[in-house]
Amino acid sequence: MLSASVQALMVMRLARNSPAAGESGQYGAVTNRVARLGLAVSAVVALWVAMEHGGRETRTWGPLSYSALRDEVDTMFFRLVFFAFDITTYVILFFPTTELLAVGITTLLFGHPGRKQAVGLITTVTTTTTAAVLIFVAKTRIEGPFHAPWIWVVMSAIGGVMLALEFLAGEPSGGGDPPDTTTHPDASESFGQSTGERAHQSPGRGRVLTFLGWTLLAPALPLALIGSTLYGDLVPEAGLPLWLEPLIAAGVVIPPFLLLMTGAALLKRGRHHRHRVVPSLEALIGERYLLYLRPFAIDPALALPPEEAPGWFTRSPFELTGTHEEFLIRQFRHLGRIVAIGQPGEPLPALGAERGYLPAADWKDTVSKLIQGAHAVIMTAAPGPGTAWEYVEALRTTTPARLLLLVYEDELYRAFQEGAAQEYSARSTTETGINWPPMPRLPDIPPPDPQAKGLRWDFPLKGILSFDRQWCPRFTRFPPTVPRMRHVWVIRRLVRRELKPALGPVSRLPPASTPRRNA
Template sequence: MALFLLSMWNAATPALLLTTVPSLIVVALRQETSPRYLIPLMVLVPVSLVMAVRAQRQLGTGVTSHLLAGLSDQRPTGDGDYVLYLRSFFVDNALARPDPAGGAHFLTSLVSSFGYRDPSLLDDTWESRLAHLLRRFGPVVAVGRPGEPLPLPGARRFYLPPEGDEWQQDVGRAIGRARLAAVVAAVGEGSANSRGTLWEYSESVRQLPPSRVLLIACGGRDAYERFRASAVEYFADRAVELAACGKTLPPPPVLPDWPEPQRPRKVRRGFPLHGVVRFRSDWTAEFVHFDPTGQRGPTPYARWRKTVRTQVDPWLDAFEQDLPGSTVEPARIRYHWHLKLPAALLVGLITVLLIVRWNDIALSQKCAVLLLLASIFTGLGRGSAIARGMSRDAVQVRSQGDDRVQDDAPTSNDPVIDAVADSYVATESVVRWPGRRGLGLLVLRWYRDTDMRYVDAPSRPFYRALTATRELEPFRTTRVWPAGFVLRTRMLAVVQTDRDIDMTSRRFGLRWLVRLAGLLGTVIGTTVGLFRVRSGGQMLAVAAIGALTAYWFWFRSHQDHYRMRQLRLQPAVPRDLAREPCVLYLRPHPDDPVPQSAWQGPLDTDLNTVFDAPALFRVGHITDLTPPPPQLARLPLPSQNWKRTLTTALPHCHLVIIPAIGTAPETLWQLTEAIRLLPPSRVLLLLPSGADCAEEYARFRQAAVEAFAQRAATAPGDERPYTSPSWLPTSPPQASPGPGTTALRGVIHFDSTWQPKVVTFPGVDTSSGAASRGESRRAQLLRIRAQLQPLLPDLPSGQS
């Protein structure tokens, strides 16, 4: 209990310094006090803040160890769902410390008093920071040192009997079941300090494939070199022992040399992770060097942050792809409303008093109150960020059999898409003090799907989601800690619905404009209000209200613009296509010519004018190729699995337009797939104009007949497409008489029996004087739209 109280007092020390000392300085300046009084005071403040940071880190280590004491001795029981952290026990002492607060880290420690810095990168011990990186692959567990009074922060400990060799059996089973065995490549001086770690390393090599063994270089160059030399000798001795038992041990992998830093003069005392050693499929070792000295930055912390962003995170993402299963983040941790409500009331009370008494209080008091508000907001932000970090660290591993499809498109082509709601089964735990009916402190929810498999926690923002809960099991006490802390748990059914599920891109665009108008009105109204009030407190109140209102309008308009662009340019397949019906124009593939407009550029813009009335006009295109004009909506087709994405998207399109041009296999596959999946009324063949249109149509028709015959021979019987040669007209239709050239020669549509019918269009005037005669480009295209209107199917019921 004393540690908890001391930690709380230590956390409040920076706030006291930041509110009292500036007030003293202001008073001294107003009273013209001698500078001899100010200089020591201004030096004392930063030094005191850094000392408070140092004490807070040390106390945090002790508090965390006490909290972890109740979670120790929980052996891993899963199969492939955890990371086993293996090391020599002498490494624990080296990694059980945080970054220094002074020296090269003085500026970082000082700045951390004024704002939030992620504890996993700054305040935590080095082992905790290492475990934070490894949690990307699953929960991190380790064998605890026998006889230690409290577990150290970092990997979760479980304990084994220290006598004899029984621990090797338990550790061997844990290695075989681990998703990843992470071994610290460091041993102390003397064989007694190395044999346990070398046994764990050799057992990992014997039981696991190379992709699931990782060496961590965080014990220093000398310890790494001792590990390299000792591993070769130990592998030879153990191979003889295993051979006597009829078992084999692979030869020791050849470990690479310790790399040199890019700028040795920038090496500072701090987090000692220099890199990792990974193994290829033939056990060839590669040293992946994490070198902060190669980055630019004013402090070691800034250089390490850049190293994480540019080197560590990309490597972690690439390494996880070779591991079995996948990780999810099923937990969400937040503070209970019992804590949020008093904090909100406190901030509101201070703000009201500051506004009412603004003209009556001294300048030093104003500074103190404003700094107090800043400290409160900083503390709230830090607490929220810590809760988010804890949620990210609470990862679980899904086995390969439980993995959901992560490709760009799902396998189902069912037009009934359940995009309305997401259903979960949540285990909710509440930490209360004192006792089971005390104040709520923390709320933790673990989310599973309806099959009770861990899934990522819902990530919709609160302003976009409607959440309904139903209690499945009532609260029960599951854990009791010292000092009156109690953990209460219950089971909930959670259904989360998107508030904007019925919104289309056009509605988002309209709402975006409305909120921009609201933002403009707020700015004008706030400006007028500031000129009409006279007291400083009233001006502060008007400015605060105006700023909050303007921020709300700006933020929501920004969200609407983002959702509009997402629906138009990167729709989720098939959810967003089911939400907003579209007319899909499938471009020919690169080996075929792209139809051109009679005026200028590709035909896409003309088609948008003609077909955008019944539904949103989209252009389907391969992502690696030239995109359509930026003002048009798109359906990006990933180059790796574009056929699968298109197959999923086609049933949700209001109308599919395919140009009757081209002979490339990919272009013809689009045609045959659309005919296979869609009814006749939702397919339209486009007949582009051009000097060689007759020859191009003849080549297209012949290639289409062959493509249908080939698919009929290979597809299952219930998926045979139409293959009759009479399916398309034998000769291209002639354009209707009219002046000038033709924008579109015509279209081919089909009746319910797939009998083709041709509609031709008159010519258009593309001369420069056409607009002056009332024959603009848009006017002429709208006449084509009116001619096509009877052929277009009605929108599906319930869509708009």
């Protein structure tokens, strides 16, 4: 009871202080989620311990002693209640408890949480450990010695560590807000740097890495199945010390896991080496292609896996595969090949759109021609001087129906609106002799439909902004909700259907005109 009460107080403190104090962010969200799960675990365990203490008694039958329900609660209803709690405590002991401990400890050791987040994580780790010990002691007293499924415990712990490391990989150093790209031009665009070299690819090395990756992945599953089978047949009956069983379980689980992770890393590295690179961007003129423009500052976020859609146990790990950029590019691939400007100096091209590289000097002329000759221009509405220039150049040189803006968070979108307005004002004033179109009105992001059925999906991409012939904008929202029950193809079909109003008109556009000379 004391453990559950302490955890409840910590959850209330975090809920009251974190959003108001400005110390929320990613660390605050993770800490609040972990703390709430810890509260649920502590509350269930406290209730179960109270029920066991008040509802069971120890009886003897000759030399034997056993635990049974008291006569006053020995009814079918209470038998079902106690059975349900017994199953729940088994699940809690070996799954969410282990995963919570792994997430909390990994975040404390390798992250940079603030003081309140650190206190919340330490409290959750302490109360969750207390709950696990109570379950273990109570079940040993009631049922006698029992063999824990250490294989599943180790797998749950590894899953918690991976979740925490995935969060830490996407968190800016220091756990603060994302870097401000509006005040530091070089943080957003890299054309002004001294290098314009293309990525150093080796297709031969990529094929070798791919072969090695599959070579390591192939034996991982058979090794895990054989090891777990031998563990289940031999270890529980061997009478080993309690501390030795989890070590053997770790020895069974960790080698296949390392093979799996190493093989996956080699496959991804091989894909980078084999990813298609455009030898000459200017050679694209006259062909059908879509031009993908974005600030280089968002490339690290685009290289992460996309956020999974919420769902019950019917959701599949194959719903959203690859990186965020790969998922995004797949939505446009039926319209033609998609080309992006590669970040100068990057060692290998990012996965997603085909990369082409430009020299550090005079990049604007080439980009202007690419915008004019593109079947469509897909642009991320994020701040950056280069992106603002590209947007204004698209207004000047292409038709409205060929421009699509990818709209993400409100803060990025508002900064893009301000930067684009300033760039348009400056260029339309200084570059005379050009028939400038009127500056389009960029609307605010509309809220999602409150009547939409399903689970809320807070995907980073909020929608696509397209334009009609008079530059009147139309916002097509990314699916705000997903079905609770679904199979692997539901999400893909849902995304295609919801984005069709923005992408359908682009597929019916005639070929782009040949680029004209700049005025």
